[in-house]
Amino acid sequence: MNAYLTSLSAIVLREGLRFVHQRERFVAALVRPLVWLLVFAAGFRAALGLSIIPPYQTYITYETYIVPGLCGMILLFNGMQSSLSLVYDREMGSIKLLLTAPLPRGWLLFCKLLGSTMISVLQVYAFLAIAALFDVRMPGWGYVTVLPALIIAGLMLGSLGLLLSSFIKQLENFAGVMNFVIFPMFFLSSALYPLWKMAESSELLHDICAVNPFTHAVELIRFALYADWNGMALLWTVLATVVFGVVALIGYDPARGRIARRG
Amino acid sequence: MTGLEATGLTYSYGHKTALKDVSFDVPAGAFCALLGPNGAGKSTLFNLLTRLFVAPEGRIVIAGHDLRSNPHAALAALGIVFQQTTLDLDLTVQQNLRYFAALHGLSGRLARTRIDATLDQLNMRERAGEKARALNGGHRRRTEIARALLHDPSVLLLDEPTVGLDAAARASITDDAHMLAARGKTILWATHLTDEVQPDDALIILHRARVLATGTARDIAGDQSLKDRFLHMTGAEA
Numbered sequence: 001m002n003a004y005l006t007s008l009s010a011i012v013l014r015e016g017l018r019f020v021h022q023r024e025r026f027v028a029a030l031v032r033p034l035v036w037l038l039v040f041a042a043g044f045r046a047a048l049g050l051s052i053i054p055p056y057q058t059y060i061t062y063e064t065y066i067v068p069g070l071c072g073m074i075l076l077f078n079g080m081q082s083s084l085s086l087v088y089d090r091e092m093g094s095i096k097l098l099l100t101a102p103l104p105r106g107w108l109l110f111c112k113l114l115g116s117t118m119i120s121v122l123q124v125y126a127f128l129a130i131a132a133l134f135d136v137r138m139p140g141w142g143y144v145t146v147l148p149a150l151i152i153a154g155l156m157l158g159s160l161g162l163l164l165s166s167f168i169k170q171l172e173n174f175a176g177v178m179n180f181v182i183f184p185m186f187f188l189s190s191a192l193y194p195l196w197k198m199a200e201s202s203e204l205l206h207d208i209c210a211v212n213p214f215t216h217a218v219e220l221i222r223f224a225l226y227a228d229w230n231g232m233a234l235l236w237t238v239l240a241t242v243v244f245g246v247v248a249l250i251g252y253d254p255a256r257g258r259i260a261r262r263g
Numbered sequence: 264m265t266g267l268e269a270t271g272l273t274y275s276y277g278h279k280t281a282l283k284d285v286s287f288d289v290p291a292g293a294f295c296a297l298l299g300p301n302g303a304g305k306s307t308l309f310n311l312l313t314r315l316f317v318a319p320e321g322r323i324v325i326a327g328h329d330l331r332s333n334p335h336a337a338l339a340a341l342g343i344v345f346q347q348t349t350l351d352l353d354l355t356v357q358q359n360l361r362y363f364a365a366l367h368g369l370s371g372r373l374a375r376t377r378i379d380a381t382l383d384q385l386n387m388r389e390r391a392g393e394k395a396r397a398l399n400g401g402h403r404r405r406t407e408i409a410r411a412l413l414h415d416p417s418v419l420l421l422d423e424p425t426v427g428l429d430a431a432a433r434a435s436i437t438d439d440a441h442m443l444a445a446r447g448k449t450i451l452w453a454t455h456l457t458d459e460v461q462p463d464d465a466l467i468i469l470h471r472a473r474v475l476a477t478g479t480a481r482d483i484a485g486d487q488s489l490k491d492r493f494l495h496m497t498g499a500e501a
Contacts, residue, residue, distance in 0.1 A: 002368070003367075003368030006365045006368050006369070006370040007365055007366050007368065009365065009370075010361070010362050010364075010365030010366060010370075011365075011366075013362075014351070014354075014362050017353070017354065017358070018351075018353070021353040093345050093346075093347035093348070093349045094349045094350075094351065096313070096315060096343075096345055096349060097345075097349050097363065097366065098366065099314075099315060100313045100314065100315065100338055100341075100343055101338065101366035101367060102334075102335040102336070102337075102338035102339035102367060102368075103335065103366070103368075104335075108366075254314055254315060254316050254317045255316075255317035255319075
């Protein structure tokens with residue numbers, strides 16, 4: 001095995017081991033979307049009327065509508081969690097081990113990103129399985145066709161986390177990420193309500209939702225769950241991944257980035 | 264084969280100069296102590312030597328490889344023990360070492376052989392299956408030194424590796440490093456404690472971002488003890 005693949009498998013394995021050692025993280029990551037699905041969605045079911053919009057071909061319950069958004073929520077929280085762990089690693093010094101390995105820094109960070117995305121995807125599948133137990137089911141093939149969409153969306157949100165981790169100086173600043181990144185990204189998206197519904201109350205909010213990359217990640221997952229194609233969502237998500245990834249790489253560049261300007 | 268060479272390194276954090284025109288040369292197979300009070304610039308120098316930062320001016324050559332033009336070859340020749348512990352405390356000693364070996368492209372039987380050999384070298388073999396969290400400070404440090412040796416680097420950097428250790432562990436780790444130099448490794452050992460430096464060691468004294476003196480510890484100390492000489496040199500400037 002060459003050095004690139006060896007390092008990739010070791011970094012992914014380490015992310016996996018780390019995850020196994022933090023079982024409470026797994027439970028928390030599952031409880032959050034399940035509460036939304038089983039409590040919030042049940043309560044709002046009557047209040048929100050949904051028309052038939054693609055990819056749905058019939059009337060659906062609100063629980064079914066928000067499943068892709070909740071998959072996105074798991075990926076979003078995990079992406080931020082991995083950014084938190086990078087800041088923690090930096091404070092603890094273990095990120096230095098990664099950054100001083102004799103391989104391109106971009107590759108090492110990509111391995112880290114892929115590792116955390118794999119963990120996120122596993123969590124999404126665990127969530128989908130539990131949702132199915134509560135009779136919120138997707139078409140059979142959807143569970144397969146959603147996989148690439150989850151990986152792409154996971155990489156996008158993970159690279160956003162990577163970008164933020166290069167800008168966050170200390171662990172304490174992480175609370176700000178919750179307020180200024182996670183919540184706006186989640187609520188200003190199509191995760192909880194279709195965009196046309198948003199347009200009814202405010203055009204401006206609709207427009208913000210429409211450019212939010214998280215909306216496109218959720219739509220990519222939504223269509224993929226129904227084995228349907230959404231080229232625009234794919235394009236936006238990939239584009240956002242590239243932009244976040246490039247800015248993160250600049251942030252981690254030893255000569256140019258913010259990492260270099262820190263004492 | 265050259266050991267470690269730094270020429271004209273200058274680095275600032277905004278307006279604060281951390282290193283000013285720092286140059287030194289550690290011959291291959293030498294134990295060189297980098298002595299400086301807190302805030303002298305030792306950690307910044309380590310960050311530059313390990314390419315965590317890149318100096319806008321100056322040149323670093325590790326075992327003949329220029330760190331700027333050939334960073335991966337230079338880093339591959341470098342073993343590093345950071346000041347803070349960088350072990351994953353939830354993993355065993357062996358898992359920590361295997362992870363690091365993979366970052367340096369070592370896997371399978373070769374990695375296992377190297378892990379066993381370095382753990383033997385540091386008398387840590389029997390602790391291979393213990394979680395890092397269960398180790399005392401001295402053993403954690405030894406694990407990190409074993410880890411830094413896994414890929415058989417020719418240059419070893421240790422940044423205040425005895426911080427927080429008791430006297431016995433400190434003496435033992437210092438002896439280990441001298442033994443490694445005797446076996447041909449080039450060692451740069453940052454410290455602010457003069458008792459870790461032996462008279463025949465090469466010595467660089469860093470103070471307020473500049474190199475104050477280079478030579479053997481014996482020559483720099485002259486007719487004083489190294490401690491008195493060091494305090495005099497750095498105190499007189501304070």
